[in-house]
Amino acid sequence: MSSEPVNVNDFKELARNALPKIYYDYYAGGAEDEHTLRENIQAFHRITIRPRVLVDVSQIDMSTTILGYPISAPILLAPTSAHKLAIPEGELATARAAAAANTIMILSYSSTCSMEEVASSCNAVRFFQLHISKRRDISALLVQRAERFGYKAIVLTADTPRLGRREADIRNKMIGFPVKNLEGLMSIDVESDQGSKLEAYYNELLDASIRWEDIGWLRSITNLPILIKGILTHEDATKAVEAGVDGIIVSNHGARQLDFAPATVSVLEEVVDAVKGKVAVLLDGGVRRGTDVFKAVALGAQAVLIGRPVLFGLAAKGEGGVRTVLEMLKNELEISMALSGCPCIKDITRSHVRTPYDKLP
Ligand code: FNR
Numbered sequence: 001m002s003s004e005p006v007n008v009n010d011f012k013e014l015a016r017n018a019l020p021k022i023y024y025d026y027y028a029g030g031a032e033d034e035h036t037l038r039e040n041i042q043a044f045h046r047i048t049i050r051p052r053v054l055v056d057v058s059q060i061d062m063s064t065t066i067l068g069y070p071i072s073a074p075i076l077l078a079p080t081s082a083h084k085l086a087i088p089e090g091e092l093a094t095a096r097a098a099a100a101a102n103t104i105m106i107l108s109y110s111s112t113c114s115m116e117e118v119a120s121s122c123n124a125v126r127f128f129q130l131h132i133s134k135r136r137d138i139s140a141l142l143v144q145r146a147e148r149f150g151y152k153a154i155v156l157t158a159d160t161p162r163l164g165r166r167e168a169d170i171r172n173k174m175i176g177f178p179v180k181n182l183e184g185l186m187s188i189d190v191e192s193d194q195g196s197k198l199e200a201y202y203n204e205l206l207d208a209s210i211r212w213e214d215i216g217w218l219r220s221i222t223n224l225p226i227l228i229k230g231i232l233t234h235e236d237a238t239k240a241v242e243a244g245v246d247g248i249i250v251s252n253h254g255a256r257q258l259d260f261a262p263a264t265v266s267v268l269e270e271v272v273d274a275v276k277g278k279v280a281v282l283l284d285g286g287v288r289r290g291t292d293v294f295k296a297v298a299l300g301a302q303a304v305l306i307g308r309p310v311l312f313g314l315a316a317k318g319e320g321g322v323r324t325v326l327e328m329l330k331n332e333l334e335i336s337m338a339l340s341g342c343p344c345i346k347d348i349t350r351s352h353v354r355t356p357y358d359k360l361p
Helices: 008-018 021-028 035-045 091-100 115-121 136-148 167-172 197-205 213-221 234-242 264-275 290-298 308-340
Strands: 064-066 069-071 075-077 105-107 126-130 154-157 226-231 247-250 280-284 303-306
Touching (some): 008 021, 008 308, 021 167, 035 264, 075 105, 075 308, 091 115, 115 126, 115 136, 136 213, 167 197, 226 234, 234 247, 247 264, 264 290, 290 303, 290 308, 303 308
Parallel strands (some): 105 126, 154 226, 226 247
Antiparallel strands (some): 064 069
């Protein structure tokens, strides 16, 4: 692509050109047949918007709050690993872009800059994403460090008792990268004939025996709000509320875990209905347009998270690329709101979208 990017999808092509194939594939790929990867996007395409006209849209206000923290638009940065594979500054650049956009960055457990480094370079509101590992003492230490360094919530990833089979990584013999937050705490040396080395590494690290009861353990070691990431059914949404979480992220891990898990936007309403407004519901997976953000909000999400678009922006144009990605989505959301007759986020309602499951009025 010779011209400047005009939408978030254009950044994917730029990133493909900028990155070594092994890293591009790591960022872009999904599990097995990548059915869910395609569906995350396609499911948004099957939802239409029902615009209202002759509403005063001369002022559009996209601002909202998450757990009481004001943000400029309902678009957060999803936790994604290994930003140093994109550019040497890694997560520090991403964090500055999040701060400039006045939104929240969720720092990955598997970041390539430590949570302390990110905290000292960024005054934006940050959450910390946690995997509960076999070594509970190390998980507890990470939570304490997150608290001490000003992270405002713990995002517990629940869909990764083991790493999904990402065949591009297996073919490329993706070897992994140092998880900076674990430096000096544990070292894992693995060999693997079956999957990628990355898969073997995480399967050593992750605790496949974690259960709902462990939310109680997490609650007992921190006063921070807890969001649970990776909920896709009303059954689990109900359990999450009962377990006392402060929020739910409807997510299939960007289709990198269980292939044939449903597209996230197709199950959003099921989760929202089960939660009955008791806790915040957010969504990630396949958000590439402002209209996608609009649709998710209409179906009851307080906000969305974006994963790959951030990585592609970072790989293509560094901090500026991430800023541009966020600006593009915000600009698109703004015009979607104007053209749908919704001056504020709270004006976007269920009746502004039609899904394939809706009856015609
Ligand atoms: C992820 N995701 C992820 N999730 C998580 O809880 N911890 C992590 O460390 C990572 N790492 C990670 C790396 C890469 C390269 C990708 C693409 C994704 C999942 C992420 O938080 C989010 O759920 C998805 O990326 C959302 O889908 P989109 O926006 O990428 O389609």
